[in-house]
Amino acid sequence: MKLIVLDRDGVINEDSDDFVKSVEEWTPLPGSIEAMARLSQAGWKIAIATNQSGLARGLFDSHALDAMHVKLQRLVAEQGGQVDLIVHCAHGPDDACDCRKPSPGLFRQIAQHFDLPDLKGIPVVGDSLRDLTAGLVLGCEPYLVRTGKGERTLQKPLPEGTLVFADLSAVVHHLLQE
Template sequence: MPNPRPVERQLKLVVLGRDGVLNRYRTEHVAQPEEWEPLPGALDAVARLNHAGWHVVVATNQPGLGTGLLDMSGLNAVHLRMNELLARQGGRVDAVFICPHTPEDACDCRKPAPGLLLKISERFNVPPAEMVVAGDTLRDLQAAQAAGCQPHLLRTGRCEGMSDEDFAALAAQVPGTQVHDSLESLAQWLILHDRETRGETTGTSSGFGGLS
């Protein structure tokens, strides 16, 4: 008898905001490579996800391009530093999707609009419902909700220092949002949850940093 065809597994995809998720949030634009400062544990978290079979993509609003405060050569240099630092940790980002518009442009790609996420879904051939989207702002969650993705909120960046009550209230604005202390704890939660879903472990989530 012929061998049965192997079951094709859905590509595992997590979409991250950039500022406040991978690197420290600055009130000014990150305009120079040296201004891109990774958050503690963030680079290792990406590497851990990669090694567990996850593809990582960044989706970021960069209105400085639209206002002229940034140019593409400078932004490319920032992302080159990001990729170099990731590579030193054994990690990678598969792609960076950018919205260059200002709020006044009323585009369909600036988060909280779903355009960037839908483009990522099309590019990687992953249904939105199978995409994990993580950020540190309400607009990240709203974009995930609008695109039909899985919203995750990190207590980093603009959520850092927020009270428990305010953080919970922010997450509650988008039903189904999972919350985590950091990108590192999100990575731990995703890896464990994926293993449990596939029946590869009987462990529990104790000891992992997610709040969910």
């Protein structure tokens, strides 16, 4: 199975230090929706793993989050693609859960959903170290994008073997050329 795991904010859509709190604030990055559709059309399964601590902080509710994800799925579908799974962590940074990245809980949920023992060799695309670190526990291959917090992340030591790309569209181009 060809599977990819994507972070959401800063990879697929614009990120904000003030949080993306509504469907109106949820704005796709240029080329990201089309890139996801191209992957899907090429037979890839697309999973999204996203920390959404704005829920725990009371900045938005589950209805607003669902609306953002419906918009994302609709936009990809309009381009002829499909998002196969979206998992999120609703906890805050001090909640000591296993699902908030860099913990691997969301990645375990993805592996379980697709009936996989691990995610060895599966690309994980993120704009922060916590995105990449969470996937490494289950054997994912790290891909960093320069969008979102990616430029800041490049100033830190990256996991061994991390591939760096301008954006999600460049990652997809690379994967589909292999």
